[in-house]
Every structure is written in C-alpha cells, then in structure tokens.
Amino acid sequence: MTEQQKPEEMTIEKRRLRMWLRMLRTTKSVETRLREFLRDKHDTTLPRFDVLAALYRAEDGLKMSALSKQLLVSNGNVTGIVDRLVSDGLVKRIMVENDRRSTVVCLSSKGRKNFLRMADQHAMLIDGLFSNIDDTDLNVMADIFARLKQKEDAHEQIG
C-alpha cells in the first residue's frame, strides 16, 4: 500500500510493515523454488524433506510430538508423512526403553544417504539464490535474526 512512498517520509511502523512484507515475499519465493527443485530432481515434497532434515539433526531420533514442534515448513499431516517415509524404508520407528507406550522415529541408513544427497544440492541451490548476499550482509542479518529470536524466546517465557 505504501510502496511508492520514500522511506524517509514513512513512519517506523510503516517501514517495519514494508520490511515484513518483503521478507515474507522473499521467503515464499525461495520456498517455491525449493518445491520445484524437490519435485523435479527428487520426486519429493518440502514437508517430506523437512521431516528428513529434522530427523538428521536429531541423532537419537525424536518423539512424534517433538518432531511436530521442530518442523520449519509445514506440520500438516506429520503422522501421514512419517507413515509414508517408513513404508519407503527411509525412516524407522523404535520403542523407547522403559516406556512401552512411546516410540521415537529416526532415519534408516537408506534415509540418511537419501537425505544427504538432497541436502548437498539443496545447499547449492540456496547458495545460488543468495549469491548476491555477501559476508557483510550475512553478519548484519545474523545479528538481526538473533535479536528477533531473543525477543521471541523472551515472549515464550512470559506467554
């Protein structure tokens, strides 16, 4: 709504809103490119990739509840996604000792190999999409995102 206004004429509230809309647009656009890449090169989806990535980071596996919490991209039908990954042999369910009612899910060795192959190409794709973002920019953004995360963590402790 305010795209035409010059930044120096805008209130800080409007500038923050504009920045948010641009960040949202950038994120959506990168997500679209990732979806295309996963579909065209690996015949898979962003939610599946995301589940594999979360399980790769958790070496001892995750309870389903912890997995849902960690997912970055979409936690739509996590159970359905995990069921499919298990039947494809990429993920396995393991009983937790001393707690018969609960299981954790973790990558199989096939799942690990499969993920690492995709992750390498995923990193290259992201590197290409952000190739005009240099070290100085990355330092500034790391600082900004760290401050936002601090603020959010403080909110969660209060909330």
Added chain:
Amino acid sequence: MTEQQKPEEMTIEKRRLRMWLRMLRTTKSVETRLREFLRDKHDTTLPRFDVLAALYRAEDGLKMSALSKQLLVSNGNVTGIVDRLVSDGLVKRIMVENDRRSTVVCLSSKGRKNFLRMADQHAMLIDGLFSNIDDTDLNVMADIFARLKQKEDAHEQIG
C-alpha cells in the same frame, strides 16, 4: 546442522544456508503470531486476510487468475475463499465490460471497512514483533531484499 560452528570457520555456502534457515524460522514464527491474532481477535484466517489485502491494493478489482498470482500467504483454495467472502458480503463479483465471460472481484464497502480495521491492528502487531529492528537495520534489510528481488526478476525473464 552447523549451529555450533563459528561464522568465521564456515564456508560462505554454509553461512547462506544458515541465514536462510533463520529467515524461514523467523517468517514462520511471525506467521504463527498473525494466525493467532486473526483467529482470536477477528475470528478469521490468514488466507482470508490475505485475499482482502490483495483486493484492497487493487482499486479496480482483480481477475481470479491475477488474485491467485498475487497472494503472499497461501493460494490454497482461492476460489473457495472468495466464495465465502462473497457470501459474507465482504467481496463482490463484477462483470468486465466487453468481455461477458470474465469477472473481476473487488472489496465491498463493508469489506473495505472490515479490512482497514484489521490492517491497523495487523500493522501494530508487526511493529511490536519487530520493535528491536531500528532505522539502520531497516535500511540494510531494504537494500538486501531489493537486491534479492532484482535477482529473482532477472531469473523470471530468463526462465
């Protein structure tokens, strides 16, 4: 995967990946707060709000195809969302002159009022979530997002 490594020990590829994951996490977290706000304060959803926002920006209304293209947040079932907004009296369909087959959708005056009330509070919420992002940060981020946009537009022209 590389959260523990110091930035100066990381390749630029890894640093870009880490920045992207942080941007994604921030975006998802802000979207979650927006969903809660829209649900709790306005009994509505992010896709509905997003359709109203797109129609607010387009004073002459939009064809359904143009609307789908513009949506930032989710273009899930745009037709279904518009149908509901029409039956709620917030959006109306108008015949395009000299083209009987096509219609544009636009805000009704009730829809406009409804949107403006939400938009004010939405802007305040965003302002609060980004309150520790100051003018200098906003300048840097505006520059970064502008460069990413340029790159993307160039890609679209080639692609």
